[in-house]
Amino acid sequence: MQSNSQSRDVFYVSDGTAITCETLGHVVLGQFPFNANEKTFPFVESEEKLEKLLKEIEGSYLRTGEKPLVFFSIVLPQLKAMLLDSPAHCYDVIDNLVQKVQNDTQMTPMPQLQRSRSVGKDSERYFDRIAAIEYTLAHDDGITLKGLEKADIILLGVSRSGKTPTSLYMAMQFGLRVVNYPFIEEDIKRLRLLPEFEIHRHKLFGLTIDPERLTQIRENRLAGSEYASTEQCLAELSSVESLFRREAIPFINTSTLSVEEITTRILEKSGLRRRLL
Template sequence: MQIDIQSRDVFYVSDGTAITCETLGHVVLGQFSFKANEKTFPFVESEDKLADLLKEIGISYRLNGVKPLVFFSIVIPELRQLLLNAPAHCYDVLESIVQKVGDDIHMEPEPKLQRSRSVGKDSDTYFDRIAAIEYTLAHDDGITLKGLEQADIILLGVSRSGKTPTSLYMAMQFGLRVVNYPFIEEDIKRLRLLPEFEIHRHKLFGLTIDPERLTEIRENRLAGSEYASTEQCLSELASVEALFRREAIPYINTSSLSVEEISTRILEKSGLRRRLL
């Protein structure tokens, strides 16, 4: 029997970061029209941590009268079984794929705690990811333009066009070092690239957005300000897009795209390779 429900509690659970569970869960839930009330439980490696999760699941079931959805990745058998016994619909995000691969290559999988952190034998990849995140944070929102030679990509765009979340996503998910720079009033009046960017043209990538969406976002931050006015947004976007076209800087419109989609399109258009899984 199909239950007509407008919203549902969803839990992402892992003995690692839970990023894989969240990513797959978002893709799956995007196929359905209900609102997902999401909570993430990373690093569930002990019964104490699992107990906190089971308590939340129990509360959700009692309050809503329907089982919540749980996307999980846990390899410790005892913890896994306790979770499967909870009043929830549980989906192991790796089980079917791992088993299928094992069947196809005629090998038994050897589950390992938080294996997704270090695929292969190169343990340095985890620290490469951390270094990429630190670099990206240090170069967020034009804080500094030093060390551009280390950047994998430089994102340009008006304020609130999606540069910061995209930069951090690319650093965390792909291990890329990302600089993001917001065009300020002086840049727009000058309508030309900063000298620091000239020698790094091959790394430049632009983000733009629909004027209506930009106005909405800015209104939520500074309601009634000139910064959020429709006229200001229209003027900034027109100037910056003209710069992108004149300087042959590739760019995309972020208005209807998730940060995952933005990042993937940037990788596709720029030819960058994902460093990390």
């Protein structure tokens, strides 16, 4: 029987960070016309933690009369069995892939808790990611332009065009060292690159945005200010996009893109290699 409900409870459950469950769940749910009331349950590695989740599932079912949707990745068989026995529609996000790889390679998988892989044999990559995050935070919003030689990429754009969230996502997900610099009024009047950027031209990448969207974002931050006015946004964007074109700096419009999409397009256009951590 098909439900006509406009919203559904959705749980993302994992014995690791649950990021994979969330990512795949969002892709799948984006195909359906209902609102998802989402909750995430990471590091469900014991029956005690699972019991708390099962109470949430049962509460959802009793409250709504509909089984919630559960996207999960759990290795321990006893926990997995308990979850599958709950009043929910459960989707194992890796089981089908693991089974197919097993069939294709004729090798038996050796399940292990996701968190046990985070630090240990992969500790070098783990600490690389921490270093990338620290570097990116230290170079956020033009705080400093020292150490640009260590940067993987330098994001340029007007204020509120999406530089900071994109920088942090690239650092956290791919271990990239990212500098982001907002063009201020003096830069726009000068309409030229800072000397510090000249020797790192190959690392420069621009972000732009539709003026209407920029006005909306700035209004939410500083309503009624000149900073948020349509005229100011138009002038800044026109000048900066002219600079990008004149200096042959690749750039994309972020208006309708998620941070994941922005990052993917930057990696594609810049040729940067993804560092899966």
